[in-house]
Structures are given as structure tokens and as C-alpha cells.
């Protein structure tokens with residue numbers, strides 16, 4: 076297979092006719108026009124929001140011609156594309172990215188200056204659309220950015236939640252959730268198309284009948300429905316004139332349904348029905364990797380998937396397209412199991428609406444889907460009770476049974492009547508209640524199944540789906556995750572970007588392997604000095620932000636040690652805390668001379684699922700430890716802990732470029748990939764990490780000497796688990812560890828109250844499911860290596876530069892090439 080030519084060097088497409096010339100004067104004119112005629116204000120009367128909206132409209136207008144042009148190209152020269160199905164897109168702010176992609180960023184800044192406006196102020200006016208929980212949603216956003224940049228036709232399909240991930244606040248150190256009303260001031264980036272609303276049915280029953288030719292036919296007679304209204308968002312490629320589409324669905328009550336109730340005279344019930352329908356896209360479920368099995372969640376999943384398939388088949392495909400050839404036009408990529416109900420939905424469309432036979436429909440379906448798994452945690456694998464699924468989607472349950480029968484027939488054929496195996500591989504689990512295993516359905520339906528880092532894909536084959544990988548070895552593959560260098564380097568770290576471009580040119584932004592050319596600069600003292608100045612500048616920028624945003628005053632001149640990610644026991648924020656509490660305890664007990672230490676500031680960022688008690692307790696403990704440590708004169712200048720609330724994409728863009736040390740300390744075999752780890756390495760932080768997820772590959776790329784490895788390997792973890800893990804023995808035999816845990820237990824961080832953190836302490840001592848105590852000693856050692864290495868400024872800077880130079884592999888552009896080659900077989904449109 077010869078790969079096509081990727082990554083056109085910019086600038087590419089000729090500007091479509093009718094777009095304003097990209098000059099400062101032209102931009103000023105257009106901006107003022109938008110301010111006057113769209114916002115209805117003069118410059119002197121305009122609010123910051125007016126100015127932000129006008130600026131957004133100016134960029135939008137510029138991209139619009141390219142968007143229409145892309146659409147026309149898709150129609151006139153159709154080629155195979157990708158429909159990315161994802162319940163989450165954690166987009167982050169749009170303005171900067173859209174300006175960068177259009178090549179207007181410098182022009183806009185200058186134009187605003189001429190109008191007396193500070194560009195930075197307008198940028199901070201934007202509320203980020205937080206339509207995702209964490210890595211999975213952010214990955215989707217990186218992928219659609221890369222596909223647009225690589226000129227691959229792609230539609231992202233998802234849900235336009237009215238409330239995205241909650242806004243986190245702290246009250247007395249405890250997390251309190253606030254609603255995220257991101258749409259309150261209006262969103263200038265979306266285009267609603269109510270005229271293209273799609274009806275989605277639920278409930279009811281099915282009826283069998285025979286037509287004149289004696290053919291069996293099933294009709295679904297649903298008993299309620301809603302309308303999905305599409306909202307389109309631009310997804311511009313980087314300087315290539317291509318603008319793909321992200322289409323998010325919003326639920327509305329149907330008129331017909333309402334009318335019936337209105338006519339019956341029951342106004343209150345009618346209004347309630349409306350609210351009921353609109354609840355479907357009201358709020359993003361805030362559980363990350365731990366599905367709650369709520370019925371509304373299944374409604375959300377079916378809602379967006381039904382809208383998307385209908386939209387693709389009836390509005391995107393040309394009229395009369397032969398659906399037997401569907402896979403020549405599209406691949407539906409399933410972002411984890413959330414959209415897997417699309418599989419029986421496509422079957423329903425083909426069999427019930429298009430008159431396909433079952434076998435015929437199943438062949439097409441199997442060619443049109445591929446499945447990405449993002450976890451290894453058993454509790455993260457979605458299952459739906461048969462009772463619930465059958466009540467909500469009776470026809471889909473029938474089709475799932477039919478798919479299962481068809482599949483198990485093949486299993487029996489291959490293995491004789493190995494009924495144990497049949498039971499293990501059945502889509503339907505019998506215990507603890509009859510339920511549908513969505514990961515199995517996805518695996519059976521998908522043309523390919525992939526994990527998100529090399530280690531993860533291997534464990535997926537060997538531990539999560541071993542029967543399936545034996546049955547279909549060629550179905551399983553790996554695509555290591557990546558991140559977009561546009562948002563996470565070029566935009567987030569402008570000064571590093573300038574330093575890089577001044578040294579090796581600008582080509583790296585869409586050809587990230589070119590960062591390799593930086594390697595020789597690691598030996599250049601002037602470059603190292605410049606690199607350190609960039610880091611120092613980013614730290615200053617962060618200090619200013621945290622002072623304004625959180626009233627946190629960071630000490631100056633510290634090593635910045637950062638752990639930002641969702642709060643999960645497997646990610647082991649508690650291990651990080653044990654390190655900090657140990658340092659604190661050893662100093663106040665006089666066993667550690669603070670003068671031998673580098674000044675270190677630890678920054679945490681983490682949201683906990685609102686119902687996850689241990690995670691919320693851990694947040695409370697971090698805040699309380701911070702309070703005590705930061706107020707203690709004995710550690711002043713040496714140890715400082717900052718925990719800004721509401722970590723999100725916007726904060727990540729400021730935090731990551733300032734970091735010296737990246738904490739990636741999950742128990743080996745638990746973190747599927749991680750993507751924050753890649754962003755830190757690309758911005759010149761060194762990683763302290765376990766041999767887990769993509770850490771493994773990061774270390775291979777940057778080199779062992781430039782990465783602080785610690786902890787058990789995955790096989791060691793498995794062995795220890797099999798032998799029987801006893802956390803108490805580590806506590807008893809390690810005085811430093813005992814000291815730290817005892818200090819927490821003593822109430823030192825809870826005003827003397829020993830009960831406050833008792834659940835955390837007893838969990839560590841008796842359960843410790845993720846073996847923090849087993850890795851503690853190794854982690855402390857690694858931290859001492861960090862400490863010593865940081866004291867050698869030149870060695871550290873050299874390693875940091877090499878981390879940047881050798882992390883080009885972790886571009887999401889590379890991930891997309893891998894998907895294209897291994898899974899999608901699409902072609903770019905140049």
C-alpha cells in the first residue's frame with residue numbers, strides 16, 4: 076500500500092471568490108461593519124462581548140466561503156470520508172484556533188490594535204464549549220482538527236449539550252459543582268438548521284407481517300419521538316483552505332406529539348412533555364470512564380446516532396445512492412461504546428426501511444463501522460440491561476439478538492459446541508442481570524478494533540477481548556493517540572513556537588516530525604538560554620493568570636511540577652500526595668534539611684465525578700494539605716501547592732507550557748494512553764511516569780535518560796495481584812511512608828479531626844486497589860533523581876529540548892495517517 080501525499084505545505088487552496096482580502100485595513104473595515112450591523116453598536120459604545128462577537132463574525136465570514144467551497148468539492152468530487160461518532164467533543168475556545176487556521180491571527184491582532192482593542196481581552200471573553208469530560212472528548216477534537224488539516228473529508232457527529240462539563244468550585248476545600256451555561260452570551264460559532272430537523276423514535280413495540288411476495292417484514296410502532304436539530308460548526312484545516320463540519324444535535328419536542336396532548340386540554344402535561352423531550356440534550360453526564368447505566372444516557376446515545384445516520388444517508392449522500400456500496404463512501408468510527416447503538420440502527424434502516432435481507436444488511440454494516448476502545452477498566456465497559464434497551468428500542472433489541480445468533484453460529488461452527496466459549500462471547504450477559512455488552516457488539520460489528528497506545532492494544536487483545544482476538548486476529552490493531560500541535564504548541568506556546576520557527580522554519584506546525592531538526596540545538600548554549608527564557612516567560616504568564624483567576628500567588632523561581640487530569644483512583648493523585656506529605660513531614664520532623672531542596676511548586680488540576688466519593692475526598696485532602704503546607708514557615712520557599720479550581724482546556728493551554736515536570740503516575744496497565752503526557756513532552760516538560768499507556772512510547776522516543784521512570788511494570792502488577800496484595804506490609808516496613816500516612820490520619824490536615832480523611836487512610840491501608848503503596852518507594856527514588864537533575868540547569872534544559880525535538884510522533888496528524896492506512900482506507904482531497 077503506497078501512502079498518499081499528506082500534509083500539503085501551506086498556503087494551498089486559492090482564496091475562493093468573494094472573500095475579503097487578508098489585509099489589516101480590510102480586516103478593520105470588516106470588523107467595524109460587523110460591530111455596527113450585527114451587534115448594532117458603535118466602537119465607542121461597544122462592550123467587550125460586542126467586540127468579541129464582531130471579531131468572531133469577521134473570522135467566520137472569512138472561513139464561510141471556504142466552508143461552502145469544501146462542501147461543493149465534497150459533492151462534486153466525492154471520495155471516501157469519515158463520520159466520527161462521538162458523544163463528546165472537548166473543543167476548547169474557538170477564536171484563536173480559527174484565526175490561526177485562516178492565517179489571520181497577526182492581521183487580526185494588528186487590526187484590533189488600530190481600533191484600540193487588546194486582542195487578549197477579547198480572546199478571554201470566549202466561554203469554552205466543554206462538551207466532554209476529559210481525554211476521550213479532547214481526543215475527538217484533536218482528530219477532527221487533524222483531518223481538516225490533512226484534507227480528509229470528515230463529519231464529526233455528536234450532541235450539543237446545553238450544559239457541558241460542570242464548573243468546579245471549592246467550598247472549604249470541597250468540590251461543589253455549578254452548571255456550565257456556556258450558551259448564555261450566545262455562541263458565534265454555531266449555525267442552527269431547524270429546517271433539517273430529524274425525527275427520532277422511542278418505545279412502543281414491533282409487528283411482524285408478510286408482504287404480497289411472502290416476505291417477512293417487521294414494523295416498529297414507536298410510542299414517542301423527539302426532533303433532533305443540527306447545529307453546524309466549522310472545523311478549519313491549518314492554512315489549507317479546507318473547512319470540515321462538526322454537526323451537533325439538539326433535542327426538541329415534536330409538534331405533532333405536543334398537539335395531541337394540547338388538544339386533550341391538558342396544557343400542563345403538554346408543557347411537561349416538551350421539557351421531557353428537551354432533557355435529552357440538556358446535560359453532559361459528568362462520569363469519566365464509569366458509565367452509570369442511566370436510561371437518559373441511552374436516550375442520548377440513540378438520539379445522536381439516529382440523527383447522524385439519517386443525516387448522512389438522506390442529506391449527505393446523493394439521492395438514489397446504492398447503499399450496498401455504502402462502505403465506498405464512508406466509515407463510521409465509533410469513539411468508544413457510546414455510539415454503538417448505531418450498529419443495530421443501520422441494520423434497522425437497511426432491513427426495515429430499505430428492504431435488505433438480514434445477511435445482506437449485515438455484510439454492509441460490518442464494512443461500515445470500526446471501533447476504538449479507550450479503557451481497560453472492567454467497570455468502564457458499557458452494558459445496558461436488556462429490559463431497559465428493549466423498552467426504549469424494541470426493534471434494536473431484536474436486531475441485537477439476531478446479530479448475536481448469527482455470530483454465535485459462527486463460533487459454534489469454528490469450535491464445535493464449546494458452550495463455555497459461546498457463553499463468554501455472547502453479546503448478552505446473563506449475570507448479574509441480562510444485559511447487552513456494547514463492547515462485544517462493537518467488536519463483532521467493526522471491521523477493525525483498535526486500542527489507543529501500543530501497550531493498551533496489546534492488553535486489549537490479551538486481557539479484555541482474548542476470545543475475540545483469537546477468533547479474528549486480523550481485526551485488532553493499534554493506533555497510538557496524538558494531540559494537535561496547532562492548539563497545544565503553536566497557539567498555547569507562542570514564544571516556543573517562535574523560537575522553533577526561527578531555528579528550523581515553520582514547517583513543523585503541520586509536519587511535526589520536523590521537530591527532530593531541533594536536536595542539534597540542544598547542544599547550543601545560546602539556544603538553551605533562549606529556551607529557558609521561554610519557560611520563564613510562560614511561568615510568568617501563568618502566575619499572572621492564577622493571581623487574577625484564583626487569587627493564588629505562586630512563588631518565584633520554583634520548579635513547576637504539574638499533575639492535571641480527571642480525579643481517578645487509578646491515576647493515583649493520592650500517590651502524588653504521599654510524596655508531598657512525606658517531604659513536608661520529613662522537614663518538620665527535622666529529618667530533611669530544607670536547604671538541600673530545590674524550590675518546588677506543585678500544581679494540581681482535577682475534576683471528580685459528582686457521585687465519586689473517594690475522588691471527592693481526595694480533592695478535599697489536596698486542598699487541605701495545600702492550606703497547611705502553604706501556611707507553614709518551616710517549608711516556605713521550598714514547597715508550595717496550588718490547586719486552581721475548574722481545570723479545563725483553557726487553563727491547560729496556560730499550564731502545560733509553563734511546566735517543568737509532568738506527572739504521569741497511573742498504575743501500569745490502567746491508563747489506556749493519556750494525551751496530557753504528550754502535550755507536556757511537546758512543550759518541554761520532563762516526565763516522571765510509570766510504564767503505562769503512551770508513556771511507554773514517549774520514553775522510547777525521547778530516550779531513557781530524558782524520562783524519569785518508576786514503578787512496577789504491567790506483568791509485575793499482575794503478579795502481585797495474583798499473589799495477593801497487602802498494602803499494610805508496605806506501611807509497616809517503610810518509616811517515611813508510615814510517617815506520611817500517620818500525619819494524614821492524625822488530623823493534621825483537618826483541624827485535628829481524625830474522621831475527615833479516615834476513609835482515604837483506611838482505603839490505602841486495607842484496599843489500595845491501584846497499589847499506590849507498592850510503588851511509593853520507587854516513586855520517592857525517582858523524585859530524588861528529579862531533584863538532583865533539576866539542580867543541573869544545563870542538563871535539564873538539554874533534556875527538555877530533546878523532549879520537544881523527539882515528540883513529533885505524538886501529533887494527531889500521525890494518528891490520523893495510521894487510522895487512514897490501517898482502518899479507514901480513505902484518501903485526502905488535495
Ligand code: GPQ
Pocket residue numbers: 208209210211212214363364365411449450455527556746747748749750768
Ligand atoms: N478515556 Cl473509557 C476517557 O477520557 N473517558 C472514558 O470514558 C474512557 C477513556 C480516556 C483514557 O482514560 C485515556 O487514557 C486516553 O488517553 C483517552 O481516553 C483518549 O483515548
